[in-house]
Amino acid sequence: MLYSTRFTQDAGIAYPIICGPMFPCSNPSLVAAVSANGGLGVVQPMALTYVYGLDFRQGLREIRRITVNPIGMNALIEKSANKYYKRMQMWVDIALDEGVRFFITSLGNPRWVVDRVHAAGGIVYHDATSLKWAQKGRDGGANGIVAVNNRAGGHAGTLSAKALFEQLQMLNLPLVCAGGIGDERAFTEALQMGYAGVQMGTRFIASVECSVNNDYKQAILRASESDIVLTERITGIPVSVIRTPYVERVGTHVSPLLRRLLQYPRTKYLARAWLSLRAGAQLKRSLSAAQGREDYWQAGKSVAGITRIESVAEIMQRFVNSYG
Ligand SMILES: Cc1cc2nc3c(=O)[nH]c(=O)nc-3n(C[C@H](O)[C@H](O)[C@H](O)COP(=O)(O)O)c2cc1C
Incomplete structure (x- = not known):
């Protein structure tokens, strides 16, 4: 199949596109829409519970009511704050219980997530901004790396997509390009570079399904x-x-x-x-707020390629049609 990559096989999805976890922008309808259209919507547990006010399990079920396609979960695994660590363990267990089989870990050693997820037959990719952090992920048992570059929204890296790919390819793990993908040209370039998929955040904020206010979308x-x-x-x-x-x-x-x-x-x-x-x-x-007064609007440099608010289906179709 044209779009089959190591990442699409790992995730069991049709197209190599992730809607990256976003605090606070990952509302259930957005996550579900990306998965329903053949990509992978990834749940950000803090957004689901704290911002959208849902019990974690109920939130997953709400997404499941919209699509039965695979979804992912983001696990922030920094052990430092014990209270948060315990809660994250609980969320990972609930997600596994609810059938989630793809996890993206950020910060720290993914080993405890990997042990639980692999035992259930699932897959873990680890966020990394450099070879050092990617090696830590690989040593902790991660199956792939989400390579966060210097154009990303959220906590950006320091290396370009190309430089990061060149550093990380020696690991021989599937690599997902996170950062700077705002249009189909950037998507195609990332796949041609050798990435097994892309993770987009900013592009999906400017979508119909994302529930942030219109001021934020217009600012993008x-x-x-x-x-x-x-x-x-x-x-x-x-x-x-x-x-x-x-x-x-x-x-x-x-x-x-x-x-x-x-x-x-x-x-x-x-x-x-x-x-x-x-x-x-x-x-x-x-x-x-109808008019956002305190405007922290997180976005990456992919804003350059984003000119319209579109439905997730339109975005996915446009990207998919552009390749091959
Ligand atoms: C508003 C916003 C919030 C984000 N929150 C998170 C998060 O909670 N956890 C995480 O791993 N990545 C987070 N990210 C990063 C995205 O998952 C993704 O890697 C990034 O947006 C890709 O770059 P792009 O915005 O240029 O597409 C966030 C990004 C944005 C724009």
């Missing part, structure tokens, strides 16, 4: 690459956002006190948790 359509800046103020680690009047007003750096707290292992997690809570509450307000 208007933005050009040079409007994307990195801010530390959301999580303490640089995140790609659209430069809005709000971002210009508050700046992109944290205060000197927070910076010091972020430097020490014992206070780093508290500082990050505080920032995340603050930003989460802000994002929730700005997503639901």
